[in-house]
Amino acid sequence: MGLESIRCFVLDMDGTIYLGNKLFDYTKEFLHTAEKCGIDIWYYTNNSSKNAKFYISKLKKMGIECEEHKMLISNQVIIKHLLKEHSDSRVYVVGTEYLVNDFIEAGIRVTDTDCDIVVMGFDTTLTYEKLVKSCDFVRNGAILYGVNMDYNCPTETGFIPDCGSICQLVYASTGVKTEFFGKPSSHTADFILEKTGYDKDSLAIIGDRLYTDIALGTNNGFTSILVLSGESSHEDMEKSETKPDFVFGSLKEISKNLKKIYNLHETATSE
Ligand SMILES: [Mg+2]
Numbered sequence: 652m653g654l655e656s657i658r659c660f661v662l663d664m665d666g667t668i669y670l671g672n673k674l675f676d677y678t679k680e681f682l683h684t685a686e687k688c689g690i691d692i693w694y695y696t697n698n699s700s701k702n703a704k705f706y707i708s709k710l711k712k713m714g715i716e717c718e719e720h721k722m723l724i725s726n727q728v729i730i731k732h733l734l735k736e737h738s739d740s741r742v743y744v745v746g747t748e749y750l751v752n753d754f755i756e757a758g759i760r761v762t763d764t765d766c767d768i769v770v771m772g773f774d775t776t777l778t779y780e781k782l783v784k785s786c787d788f789v790r791n792g793a794i795l796y797g798v799n800m801d802y803n804c805p806t807e808t809g810f811i812p813d814c815g816s817i818c819q820l821v822y823a824s825t826g827v828k829t830e831f832f833g834k835p836s837s838h839t840a841d842f843i844l845e846k847t848g849y850d851k852d853s854l855a856i857i858g859d860r861l862y863t864d865i866a867l868g869t870n871n872g873f874t875s876i877l878v879l880s881g882e883s884s885h886e887d888m889e890k891s892e893t894k895p896d897f898v899f900g901s902l903k904e905i906s907k908n909l910k911k912i913y914n915l916h917e918t919a920t921s922e
Contacts, residue, residue, distance in 0.1 A: 654897070654905075655912055657874060659691040659849045661723075663858030664706065665698070666881015668902065671807045674713040675880060677903035682715065684906040688913045693847055695723040695856075697833040697863055699772040699798035699814060702726055702749040720846070725799040725833030726750055728842045729770060730757045732832060737768060743788055745781050745817070746772030750798070771821065771829065772798040773814040782817075786824045795821065799833030801863060805882060834863040840871035855896075857905070859883055865895045878902060 662668055668678045685692055694717060696706060703722040710717050730753060733742065742759050743766040744751050750772040754761050769788045774781070789795050797818045803810035818829040832838045847854065855874040858864020859881025868875025877888060877895035880902070888898060899905050 653912070654855070654908060656853060657690060657855045658853040659693060659847055659855070660685060661693045661695050661843055661847070661854060661856050663856075663860070663864050664694060664696045666805060666859035667857060667864075667878055668715075669713065670805075670881065674715075675901065675903075677901060677906065679714065681902035681906045684909050688909050690909075691847070691849070693721045693723060693843075695834065695839070695843065697725045697799035697801055698804065699725050699750050699833070700747050700775045700804075702753050705749060723843065723846060725839065726753045726772075728836075728838050729796060729798050729832040730754060730759065731842060732838055733757075733759055733768070733770075737794075740767040742766055742768045742770055743784065743793070744770045744772065745777065745785055746770070746774045746798070747776050750774075766793055768794045768796060769821075770796045770798065771814055771818050773801070773804065774817065775811075777817060782820065782824075785821055789821060789825045789827050795825075795827050795829050797829035797831045799863075800829075800831035800836075801833075801860075834858075835866035835868075835870050837871055839867060840873065843873075857902070861887060861891045861893045861895075866893045868896065869893055876905065878905075 669675060682692060703724050707717050707719060707722050734757060741762045743763055744754050744761055751761060766788050769785050797814050800815040801813040802815040804813040822828055851872045855876055856864055856868045857876045857878060859878050861883050865875045865877055875895045876897045877883060878899055878901050879885060
């Protein structure tokens with residue numbers, strides 16, 4: 652199966668459409684090409700240190716308009732799960748203001764005293780006190796959830812420890828493993844199918860990271876497309892057990908490919 656059958660791209664953000672605050676010079680051309688081919692564009696980021704509104708305005712500053720409902724983030728996936736499965740639970744959130752506010756706005760009972768569930772996010776405001784509290788709650792029987800399993804977040808100055816690493820610390824202290832909700836979990840796969848309304852055969856995940864973006868595809872039956880413009884190199888891919896369906900240098904090459912495909916079927920796309 653080729654890209655012909657894809658009706659919707661779900662794009663990762665960092666390393667795929669931009670690096671830090673620098674939009675790749677081919678991203679707008681890619682978006683334009685996809686639009687001309689009638690392919691729907693959605694975004695999904697695992698970065699739980701921010702929220703959907705933040706990313707919509709980040710894209711806007713880069714000259715990209717994204718409708719509110721098309722910006723998906725791991726925060727929304729865990730919130731949906733909590734509302735459905737633990738609606739009365741008291742939740743201690745280890746996270747930034749963005750994450751905590753998302754929880755409060757969704758109507759979750761956020762507390763920092765007695766809790767039933769500890770949620771670890773990518774907390775760039777993490778303190779030792781928060782870690783002590785989390786470990787105490789978990790030792791006393793609280794459920795341990797993590798928003799996204801990434802170990803590191805790439806920045807312009809190198810890697811910084813992400814949610815997965817913070818959860819490893821809680822694991823080392825308590826012996827309790829975290830259940831994660833962002834990419835590549837089935838929670839995220841179900842969430843993407845529900846939100847976009849596309850079926851698995853017509854949707855493709857595009858991202859730069861093998862163990863999150865590409866694993867989301869391979870674990871859950873979506874088409875996955877690796878771009879080498881971010882974290883993973885060709886060598887990483889060859890060594891990895893997680894293999895994408897397609898590999899491209901960047902979105903630029905995907906544009907070229909789409910143009911070829913749709914020129915071949917020009918009558919289907921002409922107005
Ligand atoms: Mg990325």
